[in-house]
Amino acid sequence: MDNxxxxxxxxxxxxxxxxxxxxxxxxxxxxxxxxxxGEIKTIAGADISLDLNSEIVxxxxxxxxxxxxxxxxYSLVQTTNIFPYVPGYLAFREIPALLKVYEQFPVKPxxxxxxxxxxxxxxxxxxxxxxxxxxxxxxxxxxxxxLAGNYADPGETKGEYTxxxxxxxxxxxxxxxxxxxxxxxxxxxxxxxLRDSMDIAMKCLRKHRLPEPTRRAHEFVNKFRTGELxxxxxxxxxxxxx
DNA sequence: GCGACAG
DNA sequence: ATCTTGTCGC
Numbered sequence: 001m002d003n004x005x006x007x008x009x010x011x012x013x014x015x016x017x018x019x020x021x022x023x024x025x026x027x028x029x030x031x032x033x034x035x036x037x038g039e040i041k042t043i044a045g046a047d048i049s050l051d052l053n054s055e056i057v058x059x060x061x062x063x064x065x066x067x068x069x070x071x072x073x074y075s076l077v078q079t080t081n082i083f084p085y086v087p088g089y090l091a092f093r094e095i096p097a098l099l100k101v102y103e104q105f106p107v108k109p110x111x112x113x114x115x116x117x118x119x120x121x122x123x124x125x126x127x128x129x130x131x132x133x134x135x136x137x138x139x140x141x142x143x144x145x146x147l148a149g150n151y152a153d154p155g156e157t158k159g160e161y162t163x164x165x166x167x168x169x170x171x172x173x174x175x176x177x178x179x180x181x182x183x184x185x186x187x188x189x190x191x192x193x194l195r196d197s198m199d200i201a202m203k204c205l206r207k208h209r210l211p212e213p214t215r216r217a218h219e220f221v222n223k224f225r226t227g228e229l230x231x232x233x234x235x236x237x238x239x240x241x242x
Numbered sequence: 243g244c245g246a247c248a249g
Numbered sequence: 250a251t252c253t254t255g256t257c258g259c
Contacts, residue, residue, distance in 0.1 A: 050250050053251095085250075090248055090249055115249070141248085144249090145247085148246095148248090180258095
């Protein structure tokens with residue numbers, strides 16, 4: 001039973017929703033939302049890309065300098081998908097591949113931003129939180145749509161935000177990341193506070209709706225799927241025009 | 243039964 | 250998630 005939790009890459013594909021729920025409830029007790037310690041010098045964005053009708057998963061992470069936000073390295077891994085997409089269980093679909101992606105980094109990033117939620121989740125265990133607890137890393141989530149909770153629409157100015165609450169708990173923020181766009185949903189994953197997640201997300205905003213880490217991860221992973229980038233760990237030169 | 247529903 | 254055409258704005 002416990003080995004299911006220890007080896008997600010080999011067992012998540014066989015899980016039932018009931019078993020997955022038990023794992024989330026067990027991991028929940030290990031989540032750390034205390035203020036982040038230490039300075040962030042690098043932040044990674046994580047994402048996956050899929051083919052239309054294929055089992056292939058193209059997963060990747062891009063490490064950016066912080067607060068400059070320039071890509072300095074990236075890791076790409078191709079795997080076969082096993083777990084289906086079920087709202088609330090995204091982690092079981094993407095984490096096996098992302099663990100392999102993470103393992104390829106000779107030097108780990110100080111923080112990782114996921115394309116999905118942290119504690120902004122019915123059981124407070126979105127993909128960012130799940131990955132953080134599993135690997136004991138500092139993580140946060142940035143989703144493009146609301147998964148759980150309630151919120152009021154934030155003001156139209158870039159940087160305005162409102163709280164997302166659920167059953168009396170504040171579980172994240174609806175952030176207007178750019179003028180005239182729908183808000184994105186920010187929440188801490190692991191080893192950082194709600195305030196930390198907002199501070200970091202805000203500092204990662206540039207000209208686009210999505211913060212640079214996840215925007216870059218999405219970009220790189222798509223280039224990987226279309227063949228423009230190759231699998232493996234790659235270090236970018238400082239003068240690279242990325 | 244009717245909505246809600248990360249990617 | 251992915252597929253698509255046009256359109257608006259910097």
